[in-house]
Amino acid sequence: xxxxxxxxxxxxxxxxxxxxxxxxxxxxxxxxxxxxxxxxxxxxxxxxxxxxxxxxxxxxxxxxxxxxxxxxxxxxxxxxxxxxxxxxxxxxxxxxxxxxxxxxxxxxxxxxxxxxxxxxxxxxxxxxxxxxxxxxxxxxxxxxxxxxxxxxxxxxxxxxxxxxxxxxxxxxxxxxxxxxxxxxxxxxxxxxxxxxxxxxxxxxxxxxxxxxxxxxxxxxxxxxxxxxxxxxxxxxxxxxxxxxxxxxxxxxxxxxxxxxxxxxxxxxxxxxxxxxxxxxxxxxxxxxxxxxxxxxxxxxxxxxxxxxxxxxxxxxxxxxxxxxxxxxxxxxxxxxxxxxxxxxxxxxxxxxxxxxxxxxxxxxxxxxxxxxxxxxxxxxxxxxxxxxxxxxxxxxxxxxxxxxxxxxxxxxxxxxxxxxxxxxxxxxxxxxxxxxxxxxxxxxxxxxxxxxxxxxxxxxxxxxxxxxxxxxxxxxxxxxxxxxxxxxxxxxxxxxxxxxxxxxxxxxxxxxxxxxxxxxxxxx
Amino acid sequence: xxxxxxxxxxxxxxxxxxxxxxxxxxxxxxxxxxxxxxxxxxxxxxxxxxxxxxxxxxxxxxxxxxxxxxxxxxxxxxxxxxxxxxxxxxxxxxxxxxxxxxxxxxxxxxxxxxxxxxxxxxxxxxxxxxxxxxxxxxxxxxxxxxxxxxxxxxxxxxxxxxxxxxxxxxxxxxxxxxxxxxxxxxxxxxxxxxxxxxxxxxxxxxxxxxxxxxxxxxxxxxxxxxxxxxxxxxxxxxxxxxxxxxxxxxxxxxxxxxxxx
Numbered sequence: 021x022x023x024x025x026x027x028x029x030x031x032x033x034x035x036x037x038x039x040x041x042x043x044x045x046x047x048x049x050x051x052x053x054x055x056x057x058x059x060x061x062x063x064x065x066x067x068x069x070x071x072x073x074x075x076x077x078x079x080x081x082x083x084x085x086x087x088x089x090x091x092x093x094x095x096x097x098x099x100x101x102x103x104x105x106x107x108x109x110x111x112x113x114x115x116x117x118x119x120x121x122x123x124x125x126x127x128x129x130x131x132x133x134x135x136x137x138x139x140x141x142x143x144x145x146x147x148x149x150x151x152x153x154x155x156x157x158x159x160x161x162x163x164x165x166x167x168x169x170x171x172x173x174x175x176x177x178x179x180x181x182x183x184x185x186x187x188x189x190x191x192x193x194x195x196x197x198x199x200x201x202x203x204x205x206x207x208x209x210x211x212x213x214x215x216x217x218x219x220x221x222x223x224x225x226x227x228x229x230x231x232x233x234x235x236x237x238x239x240x241x242x243x244x245x246x247x248x249x250x251x252x253x254x255x256x257x258x259x260x261x262x263x264x265x266x267x268x269x270x271x272x273x274x275x276x277x278x279x280x281x282x283x284x285x286x287x288x289x290x291x292x293x294x295x296x297x298x299x300x301x302x303x304x305x306x307x308x309x310x311x312x313x314x315x316x317x318x319x320x321x322x323x324x325x326x327x328x329x330x331x332x333x334x335x336x337x338x339x340x341x342x343x344x345x346x347x348x349x350x351x352x353x354x355x356x357x358x359x360x361x362x363x364x365x366x367x368x369x370x371x372x373x374x375x376x377x378x379x380x381x382x383x384x385x386x387x388x389x390x391x392x393x394x395x396x397x398x399x400x401x402x403x404x405x406x407x408x409x410x411x412x413x414x415x416x417x418x419x420x421x422x423x424x425x426x427x428x429x430x431x432x433x434x435x436x437x438x439x440x441x442x443x444x445x446x447x448x449x450x451x452x453x454x455x456x457x458x459x460x461x462x463x464x465x466x467x468x469x470x471x472x473x474x475x476x477x478x479x480x481x482x483x484x485x486x487x488x489x490x491x492x493x494x495x496x497x498x499x500x501x502x503x504x505x506x507x508x509x510x511x512x513x514x515x516x517x518x519x520x521x522x523x524x525x526x527x528x529x530x531x532x533x534x535x536x537x538x539x540x541x542x543x544x
Numbered sequence: 545x546x547x548x549x550x551x552x553x554x555x556x557x558x559x560x561x562x563x564x565x566x567x568x569x570x571x572x573x574x575x576x577x578x579x580x581x582x583x584x585x586x587x588x589x590x591x592x593x594x595x596x597x598x599x600x601x602x603x604x605x606x607x608x609x610x611x612x613x614x615x616x617x618x619x620x621x622x623x624x625x626x627x628x629x630x631x632x633x634x635x636x637x638x639x640x641x642x643x644x645x646x647x648x649x650x651x652x653x654x655x656x657x658x659x660x661x662x663x664x665x666x667x668x669x670x671x672x673x674x675x676x677x678x679x680x681x682x683x684x685x686x687x688x689x690x691x692x693x694x695x696x697x698x699x700x701x702x703x704x705x706x707x708x709x710x711x712x713x714x715x716x717x718x719x720x721x722x723x724x725x726x727x728x729x730x731x732x733x734x735x736x737x738x739x740x741x742x743x744x745x746x747x748x749x750x751x752x753x754x755x756x757x758x759x760x761x762x763x764x765x766x767x768x769x770x771x772x773x774x775x776x777x778x779x780x781x782x783x784x785x786x787x788x789x790x791x792x793x794x795x796x797x798x799x800x801x802x803x804x805x
Contacts, residue, residue, distance in 0.1 A: 081742045122748035130746065137739040140747065141692070142684040144664045151758035156677070156748035158756050168758070186695075200747070381702050401702075402710030410706045417699045418706075420728030431708040462735055476707060 028057040028099040028237050029127050029207025032107070033078055036092040040073075047073045047088075048263045055208050055239035057099075060230070062251040062271070063243045065260035066284020066495035067467030071243040072133055074260070075212045078241065079130020080121040084110045094119075096127055098207060122156070129201030131194075133212040133466055133493070134416070138197035139185050146188070147172070147181040150199050157204075167203060174232060175199040176225035191222035191367030198229060208239045213466075215250060217413075217492045219367045219521050226250075245467075245495040247275065247287040259283050284495040288524060321393045323515035324378065324408075324484045326353040329387035330539075331370070331377060347373055349539030351387070355515040357483070360506065362526035363519045364544070365536035371519040372413050374536065375486045378517070379404045392483050406435070409482035413489050413519075415461075415469035418476065424448065424464070425457035428476050435480060447479035448472075451501050466493035471501060478505055485509050487518040491525050503529060550763045551666035552673070553771055558657040560774035565649050567781035574645035581652035585659070594655045601651050606644045613640040663687050668757040677755055693733065700728045 033053045037046040048070045055061050065071050076082040077090065084090025095107035108117045132138060143149040147168050154164045172178050175195045180188065185196060194214065201209060214230070215223050227250055230240060244251050251257070257274050259267040260283070267279035274280060280287065332346035347370040355361050365371050376382045377389055380401040389396050391407050412418040421427040428447055432440040448454050451471040456464065461472055470493050477485065490502055506529065510516055520526050526533055533544040565577050585594040613636045620633025666687075667680040685692075704724060705711070711721045744750075 076742075079746065081746055120750075121742070121745040122751050125746040125748065132743075134739075137736075138743050140744060140749075141740060142663065142667065142681060142688060144662060148664050148758055152749075153747040155756050155758055156751050158754040161756055161758065161760070164756065164758050204748075379706055381706065400710050401705040402708050405706050405708045412703070412706075418703050420700050420703055420732065422727070422731070430704070434708060480707070 027101070027207050029239060030057060030095075030097040031055040031078065031128060031208045031239060031241075032093075032095040032097070033074075034092045034094075035074065035077060035090070038073060038077060038082075038084070038088055038090045038092075040088040043088075046263060048077075051258070051260065051263075051265050053078065053241065053258060055241050057207065057237045057239050058234055059239055059256070060234055060254040061239075061241045061256050061258065062254035063241060063258045063260060064245065064247065064251055064280075064283070064285050066245055067493070067498055068262075068465040069245075069260040069284065070263035071245070071260055072212055072465070073263075075130060075210050075241070075243045076132075078208075079128055079210045080119045080124040081130055081132070083119060083121070084112065084116055085114070085118070090116075096124075096208075098127055122153075125153070125201075125206065126157075126204050127206050128208040128210060129204060129206035130210040131197050131201045131212060131214065133216065134414075135194040135197035138200050144184060145181065146177055146183050146185055146196055149185050149196060150177075150203055153200065153204050171199045171203050174202070174229055176229075189368035191218040194218060195222065195225060198226065202229075202233065206238070208241070209233060210241045210243070212243045213245070213493070214242060215244075215246070215248065217489055217521060219365070222367055245285055247271070247280065247285050259285070284497050286494075286496045286499060322354045322390070323357045323359075323392060324353070324355040324517065325388075325390040325393075326351050326377075327388050327390075328352065329377060329384045329389060331373060331382060331384050346385070346539055348377075348384075348536075351536075351539075351541050353517075353534075353541060355484070355517055357513040357515055358510050359532070360510050360516040360518070360530045361532045361534060362530035363517065363534045363536055363541065364521060364523060364526060369536045370539065371536050372488050375410060375488050375517070375519055378484070378486050379408045379410050381410075405480070405482075407482055408484040408486060409477035409480050411473055411477050411485070411487040411490055413492075415466075415473040415493075418473040419461040419469060422460065423457065424453060424459050424461055424472055427461055427472060428479055430476070432479060443479050447475040450478070450505060451475045452497065467495055467498045470494060471498055474502065474505060478509065481512075481514075483514055485514050485516045485518075487516065487520075489520055490518055491520055491522045499525070550669060550761055550767050551661045552669045552763075553767045554657055554661055555666070556771040556774050558653050560778040561653050562650055563778035564781040565646060565653075567778075567785035569642075569646070569785070571642045571645050574642070574649040577649040578645065578652050581649065581656050585652075585656045588656075588660050590656075590659045594652065594659055597659075598648070598651045598655045602644075602648050605647055609640045609644050609647075613637075613643070658687055661687075664759050665761050668759040669761045669763075671755060671757055672761065677749070681749070693729070696732050696736075697725060697729050700725050700732065 031053070035048050035051045037050075038048040039046040051070070051074060053061065053063070053074070063071050063074060073082065082088065089112040090110045091112045093107040093109045095105065097105040108119070110116045139149055140152045143152055150168045150171055151164050154167060159167070172181055175198055177192075177195055177199055180192060185193070188196060194217070198211070198214065211230070214226050218226060230242070230250065234240060242251055242254065252271050254271055257267070257269065257271045258265060259274060259279050266283065267274050267277065275287075329348060329351040330346050331348040351374065353361070363371055363374070373382060377384055378391070380396050380399060391404060396404050419427055421430060425444060425448070428444040429440060432444055436443050445454070445457070448457060451474055453464075453468060453472055453475065456468065461469060464472060470490070474490065485506070487506075490506075491499060494502055506516055518526070518530070534541045535544050561577055565574055582591060582595065585591040614632060615630040615636070617633050617636025617639060620631060620635040622634035624632045624634060626632065663684045667684045670680045670683070671677055701711075701721075709721065709724065711717055
């Protein structure tokens with residue numbers, strides 16, 4: 021059983037074209053991938069380049085016929101199973117071969133960009149979720165226990181086995197999703213943006229996991245819009261743009277050439293764990309913001325002020341909250357108009373919770389939150405929203421309308437009256453979504469969804485911007501737009517608080533960098 | 545307490561109590577069952593959730609019972625008061641009370657069951673009884689649907705409030721808010737379900753071979769015996785009820801019929 025777990029497997033894919041049903045043009049054209057045992061292949065490209073589509077075809081989450089029209093071939097060569105190695109050829113015809121996704125997943129594990137969509141949603145604990153596909157395959161309980169324990173150790177989930185998956189933080193959830201994919205012992209592993217929204221410890225466990233899997237002979241394909249430590253370790257890169265291959269070969273060669281400049285790939289330092297202390301000088305200077313902080317700080321009222329804020333889930337039961345049950349113990353924060361503050365900290369430290377306290381989605385157990393010099397205690401969130409715009413951690417939680425334009429227009433007429441449609445169009449144009457007004461928000465690539473969520477916040481012109489992981493899922497062009505939007509907001513005097521794991525972005529663009537740990541904020 | 549019970553035991557017990565309550569058709573039995581369910585939930589520490597959820601179902605139902613049977617009960621003879629076509633009769637009120645109590649007992653028992661059972665264990669117990677896993681999944685996702693819908697609705701509400709929606713305390717404001725939330729809620733759930741289906745496929749959920757269960761479900765000879773006993777008791781109650789309803793007509797007519805032949 022265990023010995024069979026990583027049979028040397030090679031995946032050869034040749035996608036002549038793939039078009040989603042109802043789309044005018046193909047999402048992918050002429051893309052070839054070869055994943056051999058023990059090698060790391062990185063498919064890099066900007067947002068909307070077709071990476072996720074390619075990953076989902078490789079993992080049989082997208083099937084020719086059911087989800088779109090596929091022309092090309094897929095071939096799996098599993099050591100010891102020569103009979104199954106002939107290529108499956110697809111012509112987009114009704115008599116094309118049909119893949120059983122369950123059987124395919126035993127050889128090719130796929131971890132989607134949105135880790136939560138990996139979960140079955142009917143299992144109450146992390147260990148039950150890990151065991152789900154083993155149960156479906158009829159693995160004996162004793163073997164399941166061993167495998168689950170082994171996977172938990174490899175993915176750093178040891179301490180979380182009894183937790184409800186719904187309560188995991190973003191990074192913990194990603195580790196669980198990777199665990200769910202490797203629990204079947206596939207010989208090929210497809211990881212879509214595996215390091216997104218992870219803290220340093222989370223990045224370390226996932227990178228270690230990738231290298232451990234490579235050492236076991238697993239063929240790994242990483243889909244990413246980052247030229248970071250993980251993708252730089254790949255033997256081979258495939259650069260995608262607009263669904264087509266623009267370059268392929270060794271990362272070093274491609275980094276030297278000019279193919280990446282156009283692709284939208286975010287190029288970060290080759291350091292695996294960048295040390296935040298030797299911060300690069302701010303690339304972006306903010307004259308207005310700088311003036312506000314420096315010259316008039318003494319006279320200007322803080323745009324946002326937290327004093328002695330404490331918060332905990334379930335802390336309001338029977339007795340007064342005990343300090344052990346508190347997620348935030350004693351948080352003080354002052355942000356001046358025009359100032360940009362970045363907050364980092366480990367996954368699960370309460371960063372997102374802190375931002376939700378700012379507009380009253382959560383209410384502090386102790387202490388006070390003041391927005392524009394007024395306490396928000398007892399003020400409904402809808403009213404606080406006039407002054408404070410919150411970008412949620414997951415765009416999926418923020419977007420609820422039928423079209424992109426309606427999304428930005430929601431509630432806008434109450435602020436701008438008849439000027440609302442113009443404002444909405446301008447906000448969409450500012451984030452590069454001017455042509456997508458009629459699209460459904462879910463149809464946008466992950467980067468587009470985040471930019472749309474950002475547009476819904478920016479268009480209201482709040483005096484405080486609270487951004488939860490704004491850089492996640494953004495490619496180089498998206499980052500430029502985010503940077504421009506944040507500096508424009510700070511320039512007109514808005515205070516910006518952002519929570520991020522992206523230390524490079526934080527040190528480059530924020531005036532102050534704070535760390536939330538152990539329920540308190542401290543200066544870095 | 546409930547955690548140590550096999551979920552099938554609590555399911556059987558709940559079903560048997562419901563059958564017996566229906567068969568008994570007496571307000572005293574219904575009241576006893578309702579009070580028993582509340583006490584049980586108090587012992588399990590879930591009384592607040594159970595009573596709130598049950599009230600949400602039962603109170604509107606009670607009101608409609610009062611209007612329909614309290615005011616318009618054609619068989620009613622003892623008229624207490626009347627306004628035009630509406631007559632409040634003692635029989636109508638008694639009927640409304642009986643129906644109301646029986647419904648309350650039903651809902652309370654079901655709530656105690658669904659709030660105390662661990663759904664993965666129930667699915668595992670059913671799978672061990674060779675119930676197709678798809679049935680188990682549908683059952684589990686139905687029982688989990690309420691929290692799922694509530695969570696999604698909460699997210700939509702938070703997203704809308706964060707963009708300036710103020711939900712006031714008035715009925716009009718709440719109805720307007722519900723109208724704004726329904727389309728996003730349904731679209732969001734449908735979208736989630738589509739993605740979930742791909743993930744379930746990839747995780748072998750459609751496989752037709754034998755399955756196993758990671759969750760170990762406790763069971764004992766005593767619990768198995770209790771389940772048989774509960775089922776027999778429920779069957780006996782139904783038989784008794786049928787026999788009880790017959791004598792007025794058929795059983796008294798039976799000897800004459802035999803004698804006549």
